[in-house]
Amino acid sequence: MHIHSSLLAFATLTVVTVSLSAQQPAAPKHEDTEVYEPVPPIVTPGATDSAPPSDAIVLFDGKNLDQWVSTKDKSPAQWTVADGILTVSKAPGSGNIETKHSFKNYQLHIEWRIPTNITGTDQARGNSGVFLASTGTGDAGYELQILDSYNNKTYVNGQAGSIYKQAIPLANPNRKPGEWQTYNVIWTAPTFNEDGTLKTPAYATVFFNGILVQNHFELKGETRYIGQPFYKKYDTAPIKLQAHGDHSEPISFRNIWVRELK
Template sequence: MRIHTSLLAIAALTATAFAQQPTSPKHQDTEVYEPVPPIVTPGATDAAPPSDAIVLFDGKNLDQWVSTKDKSPAAWTVADGILTVSKAPGSGNIETKRTFKNYQLHIEWRIPENITGTDQARGNSGVFLASTGTGDAGYELQVLDSYNNKTYVNGQAGSIYKQGIPLANPNRKPGEWQTYNVIWTAPTFNEDGTVKTPAYATVFFNGVLVQNHFELKGETLYIGQPFYKKYDTAPIKLQAHGDKSEPISFRNIWVRELK
């Protein structure tokens, strides 16, 4: 009887041991079929807008833009497929009619070949990745001639102005077109206005990575330390800096909204 009981116990332990042995992994275990990514038809070139892009400037008009100051029609110059900062008094900054949160942005800009001046007075402008008020309120990606122009490094082209020094200087000469490709992750806020998650920017400048998921410390400030102010969605803004340097031009501006 004791032998029989012992044999039963051994058999039970053996069965348990076999039952606990892991099954052989299969390639199907790590294959996922849903959700299926949406089809996006790419542009004819990497610079051309893909099928899901919102075209903000196609070279024809400023229908997608308004004056930042009073939301009146944007008063910059459109000619030969190019958008140029207006020298007219009071024309000021312009921003998109639409507001955005997280997105992919493509924008091309050009400093005049005959640019004069030095330091920050050499083709100064900016792409505000989120415009949170009138004037220069928001988060600025600097536009400037930095081909052969010494200035503070957190204010040169490709910088997150006064915050993020670019990882490289891939500027082309004045008179040549420059390209920014940007991934913007907007900040999020708690109900009381405190920061839940900060803003991040990844920037490719003429195909070269110059901001690698850079964490912003807050909005752009010319004087003082940056800080956050609560907002939800915001326009994209182009800056009319107001200095005496020749006006900057832009073309081929499109955006893809991201979740």
């Protein structure tokens, strides 16, 4: 009788031990957190940071304006190309220019230069802009401001590196007039519901001369000179360069390229 009881107790203990053992998770392995697909596409970087990578769409390579049209009527862009540089035209009616193609989400590289002999103060000192999405004629869209902010006082949400009238830049890394400045931008376009209401807002991350000045800033809507920003439904849009018209000498651009992002 004593032996039977001992065997029964042993059997019960064995069952409980096996049951508890079955409930214990297996020891983690390094393979559990290793992912092999999808494999990222190979992109060959440019020879320099300003040179376009292999998957970029070159918008201006110093040769012509084949990728650009007039914002006003979509006719060929009339700005000046000389010595590998694109310069705002002084010709009456030349106006803003924008890309022939439309974009949604992208990475943009663009270099710009304020003339050495710039005059004026405040907003009338090398004023221009990169419209990250051009949603109509004139100045409709979402503007990243260009201005001589090296030694020029103005409202801080309108200085170089600002999302115009919305976001103050995190720093002022401007170089002197006559020196080349660089914007590297990540643009996340807004999305909309079928009825035109906003689904997700736009975001902009901007590096200005290698310095972060906009850190995934959530835009409140399109640029407005007067009044509050608001969103209007669109899907894709061109990138626009502004001919502001109130600077003494025209602003110049070079090395413009874009990478489309999903």
